[in-house]
Structure formats: C-alpha cells, structure tokens
Amino acid sequence: MKNNYWKPGFLSGTVGVSVAHIWAAWALAGTTLAGPGELPAGLTPSSTTTISAPTLPTHNGPAERVAVTVTGQITDETGSGLPGASVVIKGTTNGTTTDANGSYSLSLPTGNETLVISYIGYLSQEIPASGRSRIDVKLVSDSKALNEVVVVGYGTQKRSDLTGSVGSVKSAELLDRPAINVEQSLQGRIAGVNVAINSGRPGGNSNIRIRGYSSINATNNPLYVVDGIIWAAGIDALNPADIENIDVLKDASATAIYGTRGANGVILVTTKRGRKGGTISYDTYVSSATLARKRDVLNAREFLALEDQAYQNVAKFDPAGWASGKYASKDPRIKRTALIGKLFDANLNPLYDVDWQNEITRNAISQNHNLSFTGGGDQTTFGLFLNYNDNQGIIRNTYLKRYTGRLVMDSQLKPWVKVGATLNYSNSDERRGDEGVGGNNIPRMMIEMVPIVPIRYPDGSYGRRQDYPDMESGDNPVALSNEDKRMYKKQVFGANAYADFTLMPGLNFRTTLGANLASQYNPFSETNLVQLTRPFRGYAEIWSYDTKFLQWQNYLTYNKQINANNSLNVVAGVELQKYNYLQWFSGVESLPDNYYEYYNLGVSGNPLPPSSSYNAYQMASYFARANYNYRDKILLTATGRFDGSSRFGANNKFAFFPSAAVAWRLSQEEFLKGSTVISDLKVRASYGLTGNSEINSYQSQANLSTNVSVIGGTRAPGTVIGTLANPNLRWEKTAQYDLGVSMSLLKGRIGIDADVYLKQTRDLLLSAPVPLSSGYASIYKNIGSMENRGLELSLNTVNIDNQTISWSTNFNISFLRNRVTALGDANDDIFPNPYFLNNTNILRVGESVGSFYGLVRTGTWGSAEADEAARYGRRPGDLKFQDLNNDGQINDQDRAITGKGIPTGYGTLSNTVRVKGFDLTLDLQYSYGNDILNLTHHSALDRTGQANSYGEVLNGWTPENQNTMIAQARPSYVYYDSKIDSYKVEDGSFLRGRNLVLGYTLPSELVQRWKLSRLRAYVSAQNFFVLTKYSGYDPEVSTYGDAFAQGIQFFDYPKSRVFTAGLNISL
Template identity: 40%
Template sequence: MRKYLYVVLFLTGFLSYSYAQETVTGVVKDASGQTIPGATVVLKGTARYAATDLDGKFSIPAPDDFPFTLQVNLTGYQQQEIDIYELTGEPAEVVLKTANVLDEVVVIGYGTQKKGDITGSVASVPQLALKQPISSFDRALQGAAAGVQVTQTSGQPGAAVSIRIRGGNSITGGNEPLYVIDGFPVYNSNADANAGVTAGPSINALSSLNPSDIESIEVLKDASATAIYGSRGANGVVIITTKKGKAGQNTLTYDAYYGTQKVLKKVDVLTSARDWALLKNDARANSGKAPYYTQAQIDALGEGTDWQSEAFRSAPIQNHQLSLTGGDDRTRYSISGNYFKQNGVLRNTDFERYSGRINLDRDFSSKFKVGVNLTASKITAQVANNGVVNALLAMPPTVNVYDANGKYTYQSEFETPLGNPIATLEKEVNQTKTYRVLGNVYGEYTFVEGLVGKVSFGADVINNKQNRYVPSDIYQGANSNPTGKASVGTKFSSTWLNENTLSYSKTFNQKHSLNVVVGYTQQAFETESAIAASEAFVTDQLEYNDLGSGSVYSQPSSGSSAWALNSWLGRINYSIDQKYIFTVSGRADGSSRFGKDKKWGYFPSAAFAWNISREDFLSDYKTISNLKLRLSAGVTGNQEIGQYLSLATLNSNTYFFGGQTYIGFAPNRIANPDLGWETTAQYDAGIDLSLYKNRINFVFDAYYKKTTNLLLNVPIPYTTGQATALQNYGSVENKGIELGINTENFTGAFTWNTNFVFSVNRNKVLTLGDGANYIISGANIAKVGQPLGSFYGYQTNGLFQTGDDIANLPTINPATTKPGDRRYVDINGDGKITQADDRTLIGNAQPKFQGGITNTLSYLNFDLSFFFQGTYGNKLFNQNKQQLELLTGQQNASVTALDRWTPTNPTNVIQRAFEDPAAVNTSRYVEDASFLRLKNVTLGYNLPKAIAAKIHASQIKVYVSAANLLTWTKYTGFDPEVSRNEQSTLTQGIDYSVYPGSKSFLGGLSISF
C-alpha cells in the first residue's frame, strides 16, 4: 500500500509584539520521521513563501489578519492547504497523500492538462531515460514510450536517428515527428541541417540541445493530441520542456561523468593471410587462371592484418554540467552550461558540444508576466568517410597497414583497388561545425480570472560549415596532382515564429469545467547555402583554409530557399462532473509549399473520455483506483516535401558552341497548381486503468491510421518535356495496439518500480495511384498490399552440385552456371530465372512487435536501475555480407568462406570462389535482426547528509553506469539497430558500411549546494 507522507508543522508563537513581525515556523517530515528539504510553503493569496532547509525546517512571516492559509507543495505529492486561525504555539499536523496519477500535469499542445482530463493518447518519457550517456535527447526515446520506434542510423558520435510514431505514413515525404521545444516547433530533417560536403553520416541537428537541460518529454500520438499542430502532426509530436527555476529553491548543481567506449562487436572476416591466399588461388582457378601465390609464398605468409582491430579503439566519453536554479516570489531562473565530448570507437572520429541555456520568468504583477527561453550551442564533429567501414571489411589481410618505409600503404595491389582505411581515417579531414541559437520570449496577461492572453516571438538560427580535405597520398586523393583536394560548404538557416493565443478556463457550479484555447500563428523559414572546391595544392599544410591556392578549381554552387506557414487554431475541453470529458480541436494551415489552389488545409479532431471509476456503480470496488475510456478521431497533415515543388522551375546547363562554353536554362519541372497535403485520418480507442491505490497502472490503445493523397513522383507523358511530376497519389495504412504498465512493487525503505511498454504496428501500402503496383529502389520495394520497408530479390534454395543437370534447371545464365553456383527459386515455373518474373518479397524491416522494460530499485542511500529494450521480427538486408560472400579473391571475405563449395566440400550454403560474380539481391542476405539489449544499468549512492554538509552541500551522489552492455541477437553484422539510408522510409533496413555502435562504461558525480 502506498505510504502517506506526514508533514508536521510545529507552529511556535510570536517572539515579540513590539518591533519584530510574527512568524510561522515548522518542519516537514515523512512518515518515518525523516526531514525533507525543498518543500515549498506559500502564504496563499500573497507573494510570501518559504522553502524547507536541509533539516526540513521553514519560517514564513505571518500576516496581520487571521485566519490565513498556508499551501504546502512538494513534487510527487498532493498539495495541502492549512488554515491558521491563531498562533497558539501548538503544532498543526497535516497528512499529504502521494499525488494521484490523475492529478499529474502533462504538457500538451498550447497548454497543460491533468492526466485525468486527457482524452487523447499522450505518453510521458521517464526521466531515467534522459540520464543515459547520449549526445541527443531523441535517443532517449528508444524503448521508453509505447508506439515509438527509434532506429540508429549510425554509430558515429552525434549522428541522427530515425523515429517513427505509430509507423511510417509517407513514402517520399517526411516521416519524422514534429519536435516542440519550449513552444517552438522544429522539424528534424538531416537535409536541412547539413551543408552536404562531408562524405559521412549527417550530424543530428537535435544534438545541439543538451539532454541534461530537459525537464520532461511528452509524446503526442493520436489525432486528438496532434491535430492542433495541423499540417505537421501526422507523424506525431514530441514536446520538450526544459528545466525552469522554482521560487525559494536556489540550487547550484554540478553533474559530471567520464567513461570509455568500445565497439559492440566485430564482423567475422578472414584475418589469416594464409586462408585468404588460398581463397585467392581458388577464385583464379575457377576463373581459368593460374594461381597468384605459390605454395612457398603461402607457407611464408604470417598471421595477416586484422584491419578492424587496427581501426577500432577504446574511446573516452565525458560530460560536465553546471546549473543554477532558483528565484524569489516574482522571478524564477534556470541557468546552465554544458560541455560534452564523445570520441568515436573508430580512429579520429569525435563529437564535441559546448552549450548554454537561460530560462527566465518574471511576474511584473499578479496579472502580467514575461519569460525568456534561450539556448546556444557550438558543435564540432569529425566524421568517418562513408566508405571507410566497407574498406575495413574488404581490405585483404595480406596487405599491411604500413609499407617498408613506415608510411601508410597506399592501396591493395589486387584487381579491385581498395584504399588504406587507416590512412583515410587518420589523414582525411571530414569536419562539420554547427552553431545554433534557439529561443523565444513571451508575455502573458490575465484579463480577468481564467482569461489569459499570451504572445510569443521566437527564432531558430543554424549556421553549419563543413570542411573536407583529402591529401593526395591517400587513395581518395589519387586524382589530384600534385597534392590534395579541398571543399568547403556552408549553410545558414533561420526560422522565426510568432504565436498569439487566448485561453479561458472556468468551473461552473463545481460541476462543469470549460477550457478554451484559440490562436493565430505565423512562421517563416529561409536558408542559403554555398559550396566551393579546388585541388592540386602545393602543400597539405593549409588543408581547406585556402581554396585559392589550389591550381584546379571546381565549379562552385549556391542556392537559397524559403517557406512560410500561417495558421489558425482552436481547442475546447469540456468536463461534466469530471466524469464525461469532451475535446474538440482544429487547425487551419496555409503553406507556401503547395499549389496555388491547395494552399490551405483544415485539420479537425474530436475526442471523448469517460471516467468510469467516478460512477456510483463502481464506488464499492475499492480495488479500482481509476478506470477511463478514451475515444478519438481526427485528421492531420504532412507538408515535408521541400520547397517550390508545385511550381515550374528551370535548371542551369552547360552548352558548347564554336569551342566556347555557355550557360543556359531549361525546364526541369512542370507546374502542379493542385499539389496538396498528404492527409492522415486516425482513430484511437484507449483504456486507462489503475488498481490498488494507483500501485498498478495500465494504459492500452488500439488505433487505425490511413494516409491518403501521398506525395509521389508519378510518370507523365514525355511530350511534357519531363519524365515524372510530383502529384497526390496513393494511400498507406497503419494499425496497431500499444500497452504500457507501471507498477509500484514495493514501497517503504525498499522501493521497486517497474515500467513496461509494448507495441505492435502493421503497415500496408493500399494504393500507389494511376494503376501503379510497386516502386523499386535497390533492394527495397513499396508494393500494394505489402508493408513499407520490404526487400525485393530472389529466393535462394541452395547450390548447384556436381551431377546436377544444370542445362535443364532454372538459372539466371545457363551458359556460365557451374557446380557451386547459387540456385534460385523459379517463382512463375517457366523454367528460367528472370528479373521480371522471379524476383519476390524476401523480408521486411518492420518489427512484429517492440518493447522496453525499466526497473528502478532503492534501499537506504542506494539506487539501482536497469533498462532492457528489444524488437522482434524485423529483418535487415546485410549488404556487407553480400559483398563479403562474393569470394572474388580481390577483396577480403567473410569467415564463412572457409566453408565454401569445392568439389571436395560440396556444401549447400556458401558458393564457390569466382573472380567476377555478380552481386545479386537474394534471401541469403536478409537476416533476422530481432534483438534484446540491456540498454542501460546504473548503480548510485547518495552520501549521508552529514558528509555532504561538511562541504556545505545538500546532496552528493556518485554512480557507475553501463550502456548497451549486453545484446542478444542472431544478426551477424555489427549491430541490429542500423539503417544506412538514415531517415528514408522507402529504403530502410539496409546495412552497408555503417559506422558500428558501441557500449560504454562510466562513473559519475552529482553535487548540489
């Protein structure tokens, strides 16, 4: 049973009547008699307040008139009001109950609501998720909220992740959620944030926000919660609230951790020079060529080079945060500074962030207040070349890292040249720098009780610069003479926002509650970019810092674009006796991105919640603390398609006449005045159930989403001068269930809480419009009737063996097929293997279900938490494996090559070695990527207060933590959490040359004064 917190207020009498003002003093304690610091005592109706000290004591001036009321507040507990009629010297004793889960306040679109009044599907991310060693807060969503799928696109420090809330809605449009940071909406598009010069993974724009600054994260999932964001709500909304100051709680805190990282695992490739030499000779023999190595040379070969061991390292990670929070009766402040540095597990890769934040709120009167939220950051990252991981796997073990002169080996000496990946990592400059300022200022005025107007202005400014320099003494610089090639790219983006809202709250007859929000917002975005490059430098010393000293110039490029969005919004919440709750919301958006006849879109929603537990017929069921039914329906949109796509545009071209070069322009797009929104209609039914005085809490949702008017490039007649045009065609559906369970297993001196989330989503392409049945992109296909993220290729059914009648069996090329070659399934039964008729679906990247479970335990001054996350049923196309099993003898091979087909080893799995095979997309390379991962485990200890008091500290905590400690999976690649094509929905689930993930071990310290 939940324990009650007893607050015993010992009220002394007055000290004197002459010149000293009378005071009320007291102490705050819990049920065990332990005093509690940090509770707030407010004299109701005034600006007077007091905060309990380290011993739980407080003192507050008493008013001249009796009676008066004191309000006692402490986060996690219900507020209690104490009426004081006279100062008798006798203590007043008050019992504070632990806060009811229904009374917890969560942030929603353009306001806040008690959980008990919410009609939509809203999930809160546990604070524990933000305490992991992560470069950006979006990584904290992994396994922390039901219905949220987070895919790591790269293990590169600071790299982006891809997030899907209740599945992907769009094929070519954006699928990432909208982030609202202290009221400022941000869409996290890698294309918008990076200048496009560095040959590596995109650095996440959201990593500019320090995770330690975040107070809460709310995920809005259904249309009732997201429709108020209209054209940007189809993919869900993530609301970020940063930490604010609290009156009377002036606190200085230093948080730090330091640790080390290592690669999760290595891919099993040949590291024995002798084994690879035998493979080389075998491939040449099967190609009708003489051996490359003599037996004497093979016998003389050493162990060989383990290129992965040469590249991977033990890498440090550290974080330092200094924050100051507090305030008085009129002003609250929160100021923080942060330094974060993460070295990558690959040589010469890193991520470094300096950031600062100021949040300030000021009450000028009881009716008027203003506030400022401002963050600034600088990010510097050295990223790995996109091809370097592939080179690490493909470089033969017979090649040394260094030549006889101690210099880096230039390349492999075989028919397929490969650059030395260690030289690439160490010598190539692949740097990105990002400066960002994000903030807003607001004013809020209460006209009459319950009627509040709010005006805010904000801006988001990003300056990104990317530098690349490739010296000529590494393989990538081979075409430059005499030395090096350099490029510099810049991208400057700015967004401004103005929001104007009016809200009204009123309770009538203590039974009818009304809350209304209306508003008008306007937002505009503008970006400029430029790229310049040159090569053939006299020296490497200047790198990218003097492009003019290169003797060969590349054609520069530049561009700019802009968009604007004007909106009207409104929401009405109406509650009857806290039993029946109705919500109606809507938004009208006018976007510059769409055709002249489709600029405006309208996005309504409606929801109903029934607090069944408040009905009389359940009053005798003491087991049920809360039972609520939720129903919602609504429409949201998607505008993430880029700029000017509804307009006819021209593209510059180079022409040659009479030996002269001329620049001209030609049409590259036709106008589409009817280009409109992708529209997502969503229906949700949910149940919230709490048992045994809220010790067991269930949240269950079932939903259906259908997205229509997909933005697709549709083939058009060539008489138009173009091959395709962006049009509204096709539809996609998502449907699924979500379950969240939170339990308090033990309370008291020993506590144990568990949080479990589970979700299932089924995605399907319904139509692609105009008779189209599929869209193929590499190994991926979007096909009617099938989910997005499907893989397309040949089904394999073993190998041809000696004695098989190959001439009469279905093959891709009967003339060249021999024993040891791969067999494929003849899908249509016509006796031959063709692309058009025999390629089929061979897997899908979407999980059948996913989930996470967090356990938090504490005893005395110790606390322990451990978090498991996993997915089941998702596949990956292992393109690394595809390349490593070509067995050409020109590059390295998977360790499976040791079991390759030979006349004396007639295996039915690994084909024979051959110098020039074709890379075929087959089911052999589609692997089960299901996994269960111990994502984080942390053990902490709070030093006794007597020790902390010796340095005048209120709290000292030390802890040790490990991230990604254990992973259970059948996947043979580096990491089952991967997607080469970053945020793409059409081409998801491809693993090729992706920077591998890492595990970390660290120790931390937190001191508060």
C-alpha cells in the same frame, strides 16, 4: 514591550491551560514565532490544551537562538519518496529540494519556523517545525489534479483530463539514465514511439517513428516543439540534462492542434526553468567505450589460401582456357614472388597479418559536465544551464564535442502580467569516419582491407590495398583516420520570449516570439598521402548551410467553472512561420602541400565548379481547442486548425484539420466509487485529421534547369523548364482513429494504458507518368495511400514499497502493421531509387512500405544437378535461385518480396529497485518481426580476389561440401555473381541489455555537513549484451535515411559497449 525570557520552572510539570490565556501571553510576548495576535496553527481561543514541558536548566539571560538542522522524507500516499519536492521556510526564499529518495535536509535559524512542502500534482502542506529534528511528510493528491500536469499543444492539462493519447518522460527518469541527445532520452520510454539508434558514431543518425509511417516522399519525422516553439535547427543541439519533461502526442486528438505538422506525431520538450530560492547543481560522468562485437574476417593465411583455392577452381570453371594457359599469368605465386621483401619472405609466407578491426578501433574515453544555477524570489526567477560534452568514438580520431548554454528568466511584473525569455546556444565540432559507402568509408575498409598489407612500412609510408595487385580501390583505414579530415561544425542559436496577460478572471492572452538560427560548416580535406580513385592527390572542399526559422504565436486561453458540475477550457489563436535555407559549395583539387588543408582553397590551381541552392517557405495558421468537463467523468475535446502554406499548389494553399475526442471516467461513477481495487478507470475514443507539409518548397511549381544545345556546330547554353507545374498539388492527409483505456489499480500500485488505432494516409505524393507528348516523363501528383494499424500497451507496477525496499516495473509493447493501400489508378508497383547495384525495395499494394525485393536463393547447384544447372547457364558450385515464373530463366521476373525493415513488435522492460540509499535499474529493449538487408555480403562474400572477406566464405561450395548457401570460391575475373537476394536478408529481431545502472545516494545528514543538499554516485553499463541471429555488428541499423531504408545495412559505424561512472551533486 517584549519579554523573550524563559522562567526557570515555568511549565515544569503538566498543567491544563486555557488557550485564551496562552493567546494573551503570546500577544504580550510578541514572539518571533508568530505575529502579535496570531495563534499557532491548530489552536483557537476557546480550546484548552495540555502542555508537558521538561525540566530545563537555569538560564539567567536572554535565550540564544541556535540553528537547528531538520531532516526527513517527503512521500506520496503509497509511501514512495518524491524526488524534487520543494521544502521552503515560509516567508523566505530559503529552502531545498528532495533527493531521488524524497529525503531532504534543511538548516533552520531557530528550529521553530514553518516549512512549506510542495510538489506538482499534490496538495501543499505547511508544517510547524516546533523544534523537531526530523519531519516526515506524506503528501496527498490534489483533488484538482489527480495526476501530473501534462504539456499539450498551446497549454497544459491534468493527465486525468486527457482525451488523447499522450506519453510522458519526467526529469527524474532522465537524471537516472543520462543520454547525450533527446533521441536516446526517449528510446524505449513510451509505447508506440520507436526510436532506432542506427549508428554507433557520436552524434550518429537516429530514426524516430510514432505509430509507424505516414508518407513515402515527404518526411516521417515527428515535429519537435521546445518550450512552445517549433525547433527547426536540429534537436541534437539541445542538452538532455536541461529537459524538465518530454510529452509525446500520438493520436490525432492530441496532434490536430498542429495541423499540417502533426501527421507524424509531436514531441513537446519542456526545459528547466529558474526556481525560487537558490540552487547549484553539478552532474558529471566519464565513460569508456569499446567495440561491442567483432566480425569474423579472414586472417593472412586464410586470405592467401582462399586465393589459391579460387585460382585452382578456375580449371574446373573453364577447362579449355586453363589448358591453353589463358590464366597462367594470374597465378598468385607470380605476384607474391614479385613482392618478396615487401609483403612476403623468401618462402612466400606473409610478413604481416593485420587485424584491421583491432587497429582502427580503440577504448574511447568520453566525459560530460553539466552545471546549473537557479535562483530568484517571489516575482522573478532565473536559471543558467551549461554543458560540455566530449564524446569520443571507438574509431580512431572520430568524436563529437559540444558546448551548450541556456539562460532563462521569468518575471511576474504585475499581478496581471508575466513575462519570460529563453536563450539557447549550441556549438558542436564533429569529426566523422563513415561518410559515404565507398573506399573512404572507414567501417567498410576495416573489413575489406587485406590483412597481408601493413599499417605502415618501415619507411613510414602507409600500406595500401592496391599494394597487393588485383585488389579493388580503397584505402588503409588507419591512413583514412589520420589523413582524411572530415569535419562538421555547427552553431545553433535559439531564442523565445513571451508575455502572458490576465485580461480578466479566467481569461489569459499569451504572445510568444521564437527564432531558430543554425549555421553549419562542413570542411573536408584529404592529404596526398591517401590514394583513392581521384585523378589528383590532395583535395579539399567546404559545404556551408544557413537555416533561419521564425515563429510568432498569439492565443487566448479561457477557463470557466460554469457550476459545480460543468467546466470549460477554450484555446484560440493565430500563428505565423517563416523558414529559409541557403547552401553553397566550393572545392579544389591538387593542393600544393598538405598543411593547407581546407584553410586556403585559393592556393590550388584546379578549382571545382561552385554550387549553391536556396529553399524557403511561409505558413499562416489559425487554431482552436475546446475542452468540456462534466463532473470529472465525461470529458469532450474538439480541435481545429486552418493552415496555409506557400509550398502547395495555387488551388490548394489552405486546408482545415479537425479532431474530436471523448473520454468517460468510469471510476467517477457511483458503481465504482469507493472501490478498493480500481482507483481510476477511463475509456477514450478519438478521431482526427492531420497533414504533412514537409515536401520540397517548389514541388508544385515548374522548375528551371540549365541545358546546352548544339546550334550550327556551336554549344549554346540556355535555360529550360525542367519539371512541370501542378497547381492542384495538395497536402498529404492522415486520418486517425483511436480507442484507449487508462486504468490505475490498488491506489496507484498498478497502472495500465492501452490503445488500439487505425492511421490512414491519403493523397500521398508520388511521381505519376504523363503523356510523352508533353515532353516530360512524370509529374508529382496526390495518388497514393497507406495505413498503419497498431496496438500499444503500457504496464507500470509498484511491486514492493516499504521503508526498507521499493521495486517498480515498467513494461511496454507496441504492435504495428503497415501496408500500402493504393498507388494510383492502376496500382502498379513502384521501385524507389536503388540503394546499391539494383533495386533493393518495392512499393506494392498490400505490402509494407520499404519491403525488400530480390531473388530467392535456395542454395548452390550440386554436381548431380549439372544438366539442370546448364539450362539456366549455371555450373555446379554456382548460386542457385528459384525460378518463380518457371520460364527457364533467372531474371527480374523472378524477384519477390524477401522481408521488411519495419518491426512487427517492439518495446522495453525496465525494473528499478531501491534499498536504503542504493538504486538499481535494468532496462531491456526488444524488437521482433523485422528483417535486415545486409548489403555488406556483396563486398565481403561475393568478391573473392578483390578484397578481404568474412570467414563465412570458408564454408563455400566444394565437391565435399555441396549443401551450402555460399558459392564455390573463384576469382572475380571469371565468376562474379552478386545480386540482391533472400540470403542477404537476415532476421533482425533482438533482445538488448540497454542499460544497467547502480547508484548510491548519500544520506542527507552526511551531505549536509559538506554544505550539499544531494550527492549521488553511480556506475552504469550500456549495450552490455545483444541476443540476435543477425550476423552483423548490431541489428538496430539503417545506412540510409528515408522511409524505405530502415533495416538496409552497408558498413555502418559499429555500436559500442559503454561503461560509465558519474556523480550528481546539488548545493
């Protein structure tokens, strides 16, 4: 029998009641607030309680159940709101998550349900609602997880248990500062991780270096692991909004579990999964981007005046030739007169004055949309995550459009088995304008295109640089933007499935199968409206690439609490990897009509020779790690991995990579327990060995190449051995020593992490000479070594934290010293492939990898130095270089190291202030001690009369202005002096306003009326200022991609200033 009636006047006053009596009444009533025979939390049969009840109005029927909305805030022990905390009605899947301030709003059927509040790293709490409309909850740290969970190789650990150096970025940080790729998400977040966004092009190249450089001829890129599986198809295919957290393994203790793939650090990406209950989220933004900085170039009148001055200076350069009339035909007035009506009026004034930077750039409007659905129950959860990104470039007709989709499922099939799967798909469509460094490179042409030629003539035809005689080949950047169609189309499919078995208490077995499949299709067509150096007008080509990567891993995890003071965690497993890559090319010239583009190559009667290439490798690995914990204060880690790779010589297919680490949590010692200042203090030390297997798959083997010989007057094609085999070729190995300290002060208000490290790489792969009797010039051998020494410091503070305002600061700085320590037996200098007219870099023992190498410019020769200049074959007004060896000549023997592209120090300073629902974030990025080799000076300073120039040439040498670094203006046909020298090296240090965000999260009480759980609006500005001495568009630049190229700049796609407005909505 149930009696759910409220008797008028019952408990209308204050009475003392035995809990036993209440228990009996509770059981008889069979109330829906608790099961029969159950007591409300906190009551026992032997206790008594005082109950005060208000006088209630008379009600003569059954009580109606009225839905109640409860609101509140979930905070940590310091009172800071916890975003993303789960608030669920006990026994159901109905619930919500907290917003960025930790606030929530939830509708309860009766108002008397029990709420379950949980957050990773904190103890869950169950709170009876008891009819209240507001419930604030302060969560306390889990005694078993004093810090957040951190993903490490093949498992997770509490941060308090880490012995290695690991940096993390959480989803809440990513949400507040949206990015279009993972590299942007990481920039400036973690000490020791240098992310250089080197191009302003949508999808432009970036370099990520973790603790410096580890190789010369192999890769320096980190290993990406997404949800436990190596991501081999390009990390740009992953939507940053799908990321739950990023963990970066920096020292060898953390990376050795990845063996040959860990020398450059490991970036572990954990994506979002489904969650119990049901949520729908939609995030969107619209942005406007403009050219952040213009270069000062000559306008039409300045260009023509400089040309006239240069011509007149020929008389001083070659008086005899000038007097003989040798140069009379070069008088600019002659060609200008011939162009009256086309480029000049009757008085030889220019008809056009085009600012090509203005004409080719635009205000680019971009948009991004993320939509996610998650749901499930106690056994199975799922998630669907969708994204569309339309990122328009500031150069006209350049863009990157990307569609991504991700489907995830996890299911607890039985108490002892859990399975899950992830499907990722990405489809990107990109149009570029900065390909190569020649006349079809739009960023170059927007500087070099002469201002006196129009975009189009009245008849609609394009103006061309060659329309003004004597100009170098190259084309109208607007014509290139319209008529050159250079596309990059890429599809990426990623999948992984796992099964996790509990074999016995503490022992789990996990098997995971993953695949990355990428198909890239790069078509290019150029209409016959564009005039370049090709002999045929109308051109098309197609490059195609297929990449396949398969990975299967199986490992056991054993957790054992030995006794109250000792615990053990062991991971051991085996892994197989298989990779193959196929590339092919086809192209044609002389297309009969422009509309064919690259869609029908067969219509051309002039095909180009096709080509193809193939690359494949396989790896087999065994790995193990053991973690020992003594009383939560002494932590030991030992790791080992045994790798075998098909890439290396027959005598060195396998190698072992061990590491060991120890940590001492001094805060657990009696002399620090109870300290009101030091909340946590840990000292770490580690050593480990990792490798680098990312070399050419067939570098250890003899490679065949084609050759044509003439036998008896007849050309006879054949096949020869092009390179020698080296069966002793082995892995590059990096040994790393790390000493670190992690400290938390004042109950977490101040957090400090500091690491000092020594990273030594040996057995570097370099090209070594062999005896000429072998018939070959060189062979790749393991003969070099280098080292990186560094210091990393992170400081996180909570400056103010109360109910009204919170203010937190994050600061990190990294110091790096890189140097080459050996280059073979003789330690001879090595000159990498030149990036331009001659060698730009040098490898020298004792110096930084990628050091710039050139002459030392000291100024220009003055009139009073004419005799001394003549001894060097120079004249007053010529460039003056230092004769370093004093031999009376200026040649390659006078070249010296003039700078380096690797910064001495770099980092960020970030401040976040929250007031009520408002949040304000300011990110500053800085770098110092790095140089830039500005090769654009070759084109825009050294070639008067061939192209337009920087305004800097107006400060060139004249009899009245002899104290200058710029040579006297002369036509290139009499004076051309462009060398790699110190004047082209500029200070690349900078301070950047990287991100400024102002957001507002509407109160939960308000958005609940709209059936929403969260609504945040924000505006932001990216790259809103840069302080630098560098004269180019942006000091964070690298035109080329290898270890030597950081800081070498030759007409890159310029950076933009971006203003964004967005919304974050959750249902």
